[in-house]
Amino acid sequence: MSTLSDRQLIETKFETLISKSKIYIKTRNETELISLREDIENLKEKVHAGLDNKTNIHNINYLTSLKLMLSILQKFTCSVELMENMKSKKPLYEQLDTKQMLDILLPNIKCLVEYDNWTENLNTQKLEQDYEFIESLEDQHKRVLLTYLIQDWHNMDEVINLLKIGEIYKNIAEKLVSLSVISNYLEKQN
Secondary structure, three states: OOOHHHHHHHHHHHHHHHHHHHHHHHHOOHHHHHHHHHHHHHHHHHHHHHHHOHHHOOOHHHHHHHHHHHHHHHHHHHHHHHHHOOOOOOHHHHHOOHHHHHHHHHHHHHHHHOOOOHHHHOOHHHHHHHHHHHHHHHHHHHHHHHHHHHHOHHHHHHHHHHHHHHHHHHHHHHHHHHHHHHHHHHHHHO
16 A cells, blocks of 8 residues: 555545445445445455555554554444345435435545545544534434334334444544544654
8 A cells, every 4th residue: 555556546445435335225236235345355455465565564654544444444344244134125224314424434534545644634623523423413313213113113123233334434433533632642742
């Protein structure tokens, strides 16, 4: 991941990953799910190759960025597993704004891919606001999903999976906030 083209490729793959996640939540198209799995594995290989690259082994920003990307990819792997469990074609997802959650995460993940200057690009205050907004969306989702559950308890699996997916997206935002807070603290110490 040391070259500009590698970073652009990873950035593009994250954009595609988020786009396909949004599409699958809405359409439940199985081919999107298969493609999502392949994209995640492809991205993991690229990031692992960056970690194996010994030329930037002493660059802490580079290593931190790659490790966090792996963690984010693991979260996306978990969300895909949950998506596989959503067999229902009922429109429960239409009341949820997971699309907006992903749209909020994307620019922050893109900053992370720019490992040379991600510490300057990740604005802690904005990240905290994004996290709070995602958290409020998740709370809103819980209320909406509870009504679906009350209407028909057969919606239980769908409701639980959608709640877990929202929680995963919130966890990604939380990781980005934590990283930004720590990096700002370390910069002030130097």
